[in-house]
Amino acid sequence: MNILVCIKQVPGSNKVEVDPVTGVLKRDGVESKMNPYDLYALETALRLVETYGGTVKVISMGPPQAGQIIREAFAMGAEEGILLSDRKFAGADVLATSYTLSQGVREAGEFDLILCGKQTTDGDTAQVGPEMAEYLKIPSVSNVKRIVSVDDDAITVEMTVILVGATNVGRQLAPRVAARFRTGLTADCTVLDIKENTDLVQIRPAFGGNIMAEIHTPNARPQLATVRYKVMNAPERNKEKSGKVTVCDLSNVALESDIKVLDVVPKAKEKFIENADVLVVAGRGVKSQDDLNMIRELADLLGGEVACTRPMIEAGWFDAKKQIGLSGRTVRPKLIITCGVSGSVQFAAGMNNSDMIVAINKDEKAPIFKIAHYGIVGDLYEVLPRLIAKVKAEKGA
Numbered sequence: 134m135n136i137l138v139c140i141k142q143v144p145g146s147n148k149v150e151v152d153p154v155t156g157v158l159k160r161d162g163v164e165s166k167m168n169p170y171d172l173y174a175l176e177t178a179l180r181l182v183e184t185y186g187g188t189v190k191v192i193s194m195g196p197p198q199a200g201q202i203i204r205e206a207f208a209m210g211a212e213e214g215i216l217l218s219d220r221k222f223a224g225a226d227v228l229a230t231s232y233t234l235s236q237g238v239r240e241a242g243e244f245d246l247i248l249c250g251k252q253t254t255d256g257d258t259a260q261v262g263p264e265m266a267e268y269l270k271i272p273s274v275s276n277v278k279r280i281v282s283v284d285d286d287a288i289t290v291e292m293t294v295i296l297v298g299a300t301n302v303g304r305q306l307a308p309r310v311a312a313r314f315r316t317g318l319t320a321d322c323t324v325l326d327i328k329e330n331t332d333l334v335q336i337r338p339a340f341g342g343n344i345m346a347e348i349h350t351p352n353a354r355p356q357l358a359t360v361r362y363k364v365m366n367a368p369e370r371n372k373e374k375s376g377k378v379t380v381c382d383l384s385n386v387a388l389e390s391d392i393k394v395l396d397v398v399p400k401a402k403e404k405f406i407e408n409a410d411v412l413v414v415a416g417r418g419v420k421s422q423d424d425l426n427m428i429r430e431l432a433d434l435l436g437g438e439v440a441c442t443r444p445m446i447e448a449g450w451f452d453a454k455k456q457i458g459l460s461g462r463t464v465r466p467k468l469i470i471t472c473g474v475s476g477s478v479q480f481a482a483g484m485n486n487s488d489m490i491v492a493i494n495k496d497e498k499a500p501i502f503k504i505a506h507y508g509i510v511g512d513l514y515e516v517l518p519r520l521i522a523k524v525k526a527e528k529g530a
């Protein structure tokens with residue numbers, strides 16, 4: 134069985150900028166990775182080949198640096214890679230991308246199956262796969278949960294679960310899809326599990342976080358859930374494997390598209406606590422708004438962001454987007470320093486997967502110390518100035 138997997142290099146984070154003149158992403162200095170959904174497609178292809186025999190090739194369209202994700206695909210077990218690279222491809226819209234890829238696929242050989250990730254994390258359109266199938270005049274199916282069986286002339290697939298990010302767009306789209314499928318939808322899940330009978334166990338806060346509801350959809354398929362950002366772990370890779378990259382010249386491919394970008398309007402930059410590597414959190418132990426300057430100073434020194442507990446939002450000291458917890462945001466920073474935070478279950482549920490938790494609290498019995506990797510029992514008004522001075526001294530500031 135010959136399988137081709139379409140993979141794309143995407144920015145490693147949301148901190149990207151668009152060149153206002155060309156309308157193209159500025160890639161210099163921006164960390165890149167393989168689109169996470171394409172990893173699933175690749176893994177599926179490798180499993181199929183394990184069972185049915187055959188080869189796995191990957192194809193990507195992008196700048197020469199995209200060779201990096203092809204080498205990554207080799208590390209996972211792909212045997213051959215095709216890179217469609219031409220300066221003209223920069224800024225290609227969905228239609229142009231689908232067309233170019235379909236031309237690349239035609240030149241790459243004959244395949245029994247072409248797999249694409251559900252969508253890319255930078256484009257989020259989920260259109261390239263189906264549009265490519267249209268150009269290639271082959272059938273396509275989206276949102277596949279599992280490939281049930283492969284016969285000579287048919288591939289049977291199962292769509293058991295459709296997961297959608299609990300973003301503004303996701304929370305608009307998923308209910309429409311659920312209504313169309315006449316199936317259930319659980320919004321804003323924080324924990325997911327799956328039973329052997331493929332029932333999805335969907336857990337989410339209810340009544341403002343007062344209870345955790347467990348929801349099943351036993352009688353309908355597919356099962357739909359929107360998932361809160363940062364609650365899942367990324368898969369690991371094997372860097373030792375390698376393979377051959379074939380750079381494919383497609384200079385004669387017409388890239389004209391009927392879609393024209395009329396204008397690029399830059400959006401004001403916003404920093405989200407979910408994306409910060411370092412967070413310094415203000416709790417009710419901070420007595421006045423002026424004292425938040427200490428918290429901000431420490432966050433700035435550590436290159437991080439300030440976040441807070443719910444009482445700080447209720448006091449009107451912060452925007453609600455800064456709240457961590459069940460009724461706030463879920464975060465997983467590399468370092469989180471909590472200052473005057475008791476560590477209530479509702480707060481801890483939004484941050485207890487952080488890599489390193491440092492807690493400052495004057496009450497040695499505060500629950501935050503049960504989840505902290507390092508705890509400082511002391512008055513934050515004494516501890517923070519000393520900590521700030523120490524960090525400044527270390528940095529030579």
Ligand SMILES: Cc1cc2nc3c(=O)[nH]c(=O)nc-3n(C[C@H](O)[C@H](O)[C@H](O)COP(=O)(O)OP(=O)(O)OC[C@H]3O[C@@H](n4cnc5c(N)ncnc54)[C@H](O)[C@@H]3O)c2cc1C
Pocket residue numbers: 340341342343415416417418419441442443444445456457458459460461462472473474475476477478479480483493494495496499511512513514
């Ligand atoms: C349905 C529901 C949902 C909720 N959702 C959330 C949520 O998403 N996020 C959230 O944060 N809360 C949430 N809460 C509220 C939550 O239960 C707690 O009340 C809240 O997290 C407490 O915030 P805190 O730790 O800042 O304040 P407190 O619990 O008052 O703790 C303050 C801490 O500061 C310490 N302290 C005081 N002075 C000092 C000092 N000078 N130096 C050092 N330490 C000091 C104290 O010892 C104490 O431990 C929710 C509650 C409900 C009922």
